[in-house]
Amino acid sequence: DTAVSQTPKYLVTQMGNDKSIKCEQNLGHDTMYWYKQDSKKFLKIMFSYNNKELIINETVPNRFSPKSPDKAHLNLHINSLELGDSAVYFCASSQGGTGGYETQYFGPGTRLLVL
Amino acid sequence: AQKVTQAQTEISVVEKEDVTLDCVYETRDTTYYLFWYKQPPSGELVFLIRRNSFDEQNEISGRYSWNFQKSTSSFNFTITASQVVDSAVYFCALSRFNDYKLSFGAGTTVTVRA
Numbered sequence: 190d191t192a193v194s195q196t197p198k199y200l201v202t203q204m205g206n207d208k209s210i211k212c213e214q215n216l217g218h219d220t221m222y223w224y225k226q227d228s229k230k231f232l233k234i235m236f237s238y239n240n241k242e243l244i245i246n247e248t249v250p251n252r253f254s255p256k257s258p259d260k261a262h263l264n265l266h267i268n269s270l271e272l273g274d275s276a277v278y279f280c281a282s283s284q285g286g287t288g289g290y291e292t293q294y295f296g297p298g299t300r301l302l303v304l
Numbered sequence: 305a306q307k308v309t310q311a312q313t314e315i316s317v318v319e320k321e322d323v324t325l326d327c328v329y330e331t332r333d334t335t336y337y338l339f340w341y342k343q344p345p346s347g348e349l350v351f352l353i354r355r356n357s358f359d360e361q362n363e364i365s366g367r368y369s370w371n372f373q374k375s376t377s378s379f380n381f382t383i384t385a386s387q388v389v390d391s392a393v394y395f396c397a398l399s400r401f402n403d404y405k406l407s408f409g410a411g412t413t414v415t416v417r418a
Contacts, residue, residue: 224406230343230393230411230413231408232406232408233408234406237404239404244404245405247405277347279349281349283404290337290356290399292339292351292354293351293406294351295348295349295351296348297347297348298347298348298349300347
């Protein structure tokens with residue numbers, strides 16, 4: 190009964206390829222997020238969706254495109270992968286509705302390595 | 305803009321020692337929320353605590369305790385009688401009242417040696 194799950198857990202690919210990471214939550218939450226953790230462990234938000242609508246879009250290259258087919262899913266598609274995209278990508282979810290008050294619950298992370 | 309500073313990059317202790325992790329934040333908001341997360345070597349991010357800006361009571365949960373002081377803009381975390389399983393990276397984070405974005409500190413790596 191995993192709360193927030195991500196697939197795949199590891200992703201090794203060549204520069205220039207296109208890849209997707211999938212996220213699903215079974216907590217009944219309305220809001221979902223993508224965070225990037227770089228090699229120095231620094232965590233930074235990329236996107237957030239509330240009820241399938243984009244509410245946060247940080248300064249992220251437009252090679253990154255999130256898609257939310259429904260409230261329980263938030264996928265991240267990355268075009269033309271670059272070496273600098275190598276990182277751990279975390280999906281998270283929160284109840285939705287009151288913003289900063291809510292606790293965000295994170296998935297296990299997807300480790301992306303671009304060669 | 306919000307900022308969270310965790311000045312301690314790494315802390316190494318021997319089992320059963322107490323360890324305190326510092327977190328200092330900056331915000332102009334009067335309503336905000338503070339969080340601590342744990343990232344063990346397995347890599348997942350585990351929620352530990354949430355505190356809102358109007359609640360300065362300290363909190364204790366087992367061997368974990370948190371000290372929130374608005375006067376010094378600090379939200380420090382203490383692990384009492386540390387255990388090897390406490391070895392992890394610990395992150396402090398801040399969010400604004402009506403903003404879904406969590407701003408994280410750089411994290412403190414805690415190593416507990418047997």
